[in-house]
Amino acid sequence: MSDKYVLAVDQGTTSSRAIIFDHKGTIVATGQKEHEQIFPRAGWVEHDPVEVWANVRNVVAEALSAAELNHNDIAAVGITNQRETTVVWDKTTGEPVYNAIVWQDTRTGKIVEELGGEIGQDRYKDRVGLPLATYFCGPKVKWILDNVEGAREKADAGNLVMGTMDTWVVWNMTGGVSGGIHITDVTNASRTMLMDLKTLDWDPEIAADMTIPMSMLPEIKSSAEVYGEGRAQGMLPGVPIAGILGDQQAATFGQACFESGMAKNTYGTGNFMLMNTGEDIVPSKNGLLTTVCYKIGDKPAIYALEGSIAVTGSLVQWLRDNLKMISSAPEVEQLAATVEDNGGAYFVPAFSGLFAPYWRSDARGALVGLTRYVNRGHIARAVLEATAYQTREVLEAMEADSGVKLAELKVDGGMTANNLLMQFQADVLDVDVVRPVVAETTALGAAYAAGIAVGYWEGEQDVIDNWAESKRWTPDMDRAEADRLFRNWKKAVTRTFDWVDEDVVE
Numbered sequence: 001m002s003d004k005y006v007l008a009v010d011q012g013t014t015s016s017r018a019i020i021f022d023h024k025g026t027i028v029a030t031g032q033k034e035h036e037q038i039f040p041r042a043g044w045v046e047h048d049p050v051e052v053w054a055n056v057r058n059v060v061a062e063a064l065s066a067a068e069l070n071h072n073d074i075a076a077v078g079i080t081n082q083r084e085t086t087v088v089w090d091k092t093t094g095e096p097v098y099n100a101i102v103w104q105d106t107r108t109g110k111i112v113e114e115l116g117g118e119i120g121q122d123r124y125k126d127r128v129g130l131p132l133a134t135y136f137c138g139p140k141v142k143w144i145l146d147n148v149e150g151a152r153e154k155a156d157a158g159n160l161v162m163g164t165m166d167t168w169v170v171w172n173m174t175g176g177v178s179g180g181i182h183i184t185d186v187t188n189a190s191r192t193m194l195m196d197l198k199t200l201d202w203d204p205e206i207a208a209d210m211t212i213p214m215s216m217l218p219e220i221k222s223s224a225e226v227y228g229e230g231r232a233q234g235m236l237p238g239v240p241i242a243g244i245l246g247d248q249q250a251a252t253f254g255q256a257c258f259e260s261g262m263a264k265n266t267y268g269t270g271n272f273m274l275m276n277t278g279e280d281i282v283p284s285k286n287g288l289l290t291t292v293c294y295k296i297g298d299k300p301a302i303y304a305l306e307g308s309i310a311v312t313g314s315l316v317q318w319l320r321d322n323l324k325m326i327s328s329a330p331e332v333e334q335l336a337a338t339v340e341d342n343g344g345a346y347f348v349p350a351f352s353g354l355f356a357p358y359w360r361s362d363a364r365g366a367l368v369g370l371t372r373y374v375n376r377g378h379i380a381r382a383v384l385e386a387t388a389y390q391t392r393e394v395l396e397a398m399e400a401d402s403g404v405k406l407a408e409l410k411v412d413g414g415m416t417a418n419n420l421l422m423q424f425q426a427d428v429l430d431v432d433v434v435r436p437v438v439a440e441t442t443a444l445g446a447a448y449a450a451g452i453a454v455g456y457w458e459g460e461q462d463v464i465d466n467w468a469e470s471k472r473w474t475p476d477m478d479r480a481e482a483d484r485l486f487r488n489w490k491k492a493v494t495r496t497f498d499w500v501d502e503d504v505v506e
């Protein structure tokens, strides 16, 4: 079987990718396509699920064609996805009743506040590991049922189903209206606010509070088992679909963080740091999430602490698309390198409120410390530094919650191509920052899960053996200076609070 390959679909926030890996975990071919980001109002972010599914089909075809392979060469398919983004569709027609509401979307602010009531944002935290926030799925489903004409009636009649992007892709990949399977895995389910972390099953009481019929919810599976196979009419007929992991959990898996205390940080649209906590469900006292890391077949679930940062790479996109200060994302590095430091400017990108460790839906972005001295270079630098400071906040919370002091930080994702940022990250954290050879760890993690399920790889040891370091950044800044910058950042953060209040209609 090792002459075959494993294909991973990575359905991300900005694009969908299909990547084919060989037995050494090396990339053989890739297909990639961006989809439209739909911003109907301030704070609203949507994707068209029909476009996303078409893109997934196209990128799979592109990767197979680039590698000159067909479905007979593929041992298994793994799926990984942007998490929390929620689709509701009619299972009798296959049509979504509304666009997918993306994880960054803040329209459920009011629903979340009402659900919290007098107890507040921690109402369900001991059961689901998450604070009540606009980030998660349950309130998004409620919004669709409450606001899309006819949706509630169809849901009550048992015709509507919901899912995260993994669920939508797998349902379509396995046949859609003609026999598609309606499933998700434990990692994705742990981001809905509807799954009990201990039982790994839906919590009917929370679903009732959110007025979501249980008939809408997919079946929860492990992250690595054969769920079904590609539909006969598709590009992957008969190929086992055998792995599903939310993208951040997939990256943790692909980075071989299998021991308690091991952590990775992914720099993409947002940043997500996950620390494996083994079979222990560790509650956070410092603004982190408790989530499922992975579950291999019948083995016990492994849990994680997570620090989610909503806006990092997307701030670079914003500089490119909204301000037109750069024409491509990598250009931000050249612009930032035209100056020595941030010139006193700090950019807090609270575009979706602030996630970890603050969970402030009422915050909005701010650029502070401006004087006539500040130029484009300083702003580019402030944009990059924002990612590094937010990461330090999350790392400090993680060390406090877990009692583990990290010796080094494993990193991956698009922004790790930025040398200036990675050096500054090591400087601000005072730990080594290390990137592996295969920086596509998200797709790799999903491929490993699927490959392990079908016996293509034996288990986690293969992942460990295939992991190799490619680059290391070592701290090289005066500690007092790093701490001074970080103190200023913390001050800047406080300036974003209390922006959205009851009088401000967005």
Ligand SMILES: Nc1ncnc2c1ncn2[C@@H]1O[C@H](COP(=O)(O)OP(=O)(O)O)[C@@H](O)[C@H]1O
Pocket (backbone or CB within 6 Å): 012, 013, 014, 015, 267, 268, 269, 270, 312, 313, 314, 315, 316, 317, 329, 330, 331, 332, 333, 413, 414, 415, 417, 418
């Ligand atoms: N050289 C770079 N410097 C800074 N940011 C970058 C660079 N290259 C890509 N990015 C940012 O990284 C993000 C893309 O990373 P990727 O891992 O593909 O994200 P995702 O999986 O979230 O779609 C984009 O937001 C982009 O702005």
Ligand SMILES: O=P(O)(O)OC[C@H](O)CO
Pocket (backbone or CB within 6 Å): 011, 012, 013, 014, 081, 082, 083, 084, 103, 246, 247, 248, 268, 269, 270, 308
């Ligand atoms: O698509 P990404 O890589 O930005 O990841 C999105 C996260 O899963 C959101 O929780």
